[in-house]
Amino acid sequence: MALVTCEDCGHEVSDRATACPKCGAPVAAAMNEPAPSKVSLDGENFVGTKALLKQLAVKAIHALNYKVDSADENTGLVSFSTGMTWGSWSGVSGSLVFEEVGKHTFSVSGAGKQNVRGGQVLAFNLFDEANGKVRNVQDEMRRLVCSSEQAGAT
Ligand SMILES: [Zn+2]
Missing domain, CATH: 3.30.310.80 (Kinase associated domain 1, KA1)
Incomplete structure (x- = not known):
């Protein structure tokens, strides 16, 4: 697990989170990497x-x-x-x-x-x-x- 910085508030967020727990902004890393549909x-x-x-x-x-x-x-x-x-x-x-x-x-x-x-x-x-x-x-x-x-x- 890695931490990324929220683009909206600067809060550190897990890259597995889909949204920042502090401000609710979507996390870019999660948005760019949807779950794979095949192995x-x-x-x-x-x-x-x-x-x-x-x-x-x-x-x-x-x-x-x-x-x-x-x-x-x-x-x-x-x-x-x-x-x-x-x-x-x-x-x-x-x-x-x-x-x-x-x-x-x-x-x-x-x-x-x-x-x-x-x-x-x-x-x-x-x-x-x-x-x-x-x-x-x-x-x-x-x-x-x-x-x-x-x-x-x-
Ligand atoms: Zn935030």
Whole structure:
């Protein structure tokens, strides 16, 4: 968050405010930067709104044939699971968190955990597989942004 100076009264105002709290004048920075209507990429970060990112994450999860367990645009948390298959012995639960790192800029982080069926101990690295599923979703989100397939997302 940055402070800008109100053009009318000189009061310092958050650049996220739409109007000066002291005199009510509209804040220029906010007027010039309307909320993005679609998600774009800024390096590793996503530019958009939490609502748009939630839509994008849900779309990415569906594209990967995972199941959305919950999606909350207020907390910026989307969780999903891959389900059990004969091939993998176990499913993965993952969650994605959108953290606002700047104005309309979010870093997407995630964590995964393995749901082991019947408590079997498996030899391979469970933690890596679970986190790999989370990375799949993040990669798919980036792919959707780059391919503009997000248009019409619901
Ligand atoms: Zn003012």
